[in-house]
Amino acid sequence: MAAELGAHRGDHTQDVVGAAARSLPGVKRRRGGRRGDAEFQRRFDVSRTVAREVAKSLETAKVVTVRRRIGLVSQPVEEWDALSTQVIHWKLHSTHREEQLRTLTELRLAIEPAAATSAARYAPIDVKSRLPLLAAELRHTGENGRLDEFHKLDIEFHSLILRNSGNEMFASLSTIIATVLSGRVELHMYPQKPKPEALDAHDAVAQAIWQSSPDNARQAMHRIVDEVAETLQLS
Template identity: 25%
Template sequence: MSLSDEIAERLLTAIINGDFPAGSMLPPEGELAERYAASRLTVREAVKVLRAQNVVRIHRGRGTYVNPPDRWTALEPVIRAAAGASRSGGVVSERLIEARRMIEIGAVELAAVRRSKEDLEQLRSLLDDMRDAAAAQDTDLFVSADIAFHDCVMRAAGNAFIPLLFEPFGRLLEEGRRETSAVPAIRENAIAHHALILEALITGDARQARQAMDAHMAQTVDDLRVHVLSAPNVADPESSHGSV
């Protein structure tokens, strides 16, 4: 990584952390150069990197201004901003579920007619892992098995592009699952819905599979609102791993 790229990363981090909020003007080049112990030329190149991603915009004669994240055009900065926002509210979590719903309902419909015997065996094993983790109150194991179950469904759809759609969101998915899966009632609901999804995939009924995944996504949103967003403390006191 070049020095200008490194400065761009540090500047992006400062923007995401709120040092330079959306709509604000970045300090002059000289001040940024002093802040990051770099030359003005290096700072100028770093700002160009962020400008190419539409993180900032330049008004000649006025200065460089920070754009809101919904105008950024590069995926990595958007994901980093979303990860930061998810720690302070549930809006990002709900938006992520919306995106999952759009993709996973279609994926499970394809998986119902394309899944292999090996896919079904893996899904059964992962569902057993979820049950074992819930019984052991092991949130980490539960989250791993849950994510792996959905990943298996997407791969069973037989379309190489589908699993790749969510690959950049791995960190957000894990954080969101950890937040909700720390609640025993949510674990129970998840197991029940995953069992219905597996049943539909076993029978090869695409319509049933679609309905089962849709119901699971709806339940996930409801659980998030009832057990997490409205609760003053979502930590599971019985979990050996706690929650994030």
């Protein structure tokens, strides 16, 4: 493990943090595994400074707690900071992947249709006019197999709606939704070619928001997230 992670020094501290989080007993739903800076330093072949940064990051994410004279004590995964994009990323790359995808898809089902509804009411006109153009770019890149561009546009599309919904709570979740979307790509859990019905639904969402039609925006966004749940076999 030390040899594998020896390259993760300096600017790659967060890679070590992720590897450390996934290696803790908490990932397996156990409590009480003890760790210290010295162990992180030895196991991951990093400097003492980096080891301390790793420990601090894990404590901030509630992956571990610090106990006097004991050191770092790992916590059960259900006590981790569930809304941390770091924690979401770690879970997506652990044995909790399927459960994390299920809960995140449920979050999307609850949040994104409501955000689309609000965006149809409150989004600025320049944002509303941008969405049909984005949907057209999504279709073009998706149908032509330019998946890297497609995925970036998809993140922009959903983030734009959340950030311009007129609801600061929805807006604050835009980075989480972006993490979910990019995580599916990293895990090779995204279709090699977007389904026509998914592209149609993005078109419908964009048109509904552009036309200030809240009900149509909500229904079309439901179609997008329902299709995701079906693709992931979570529904």
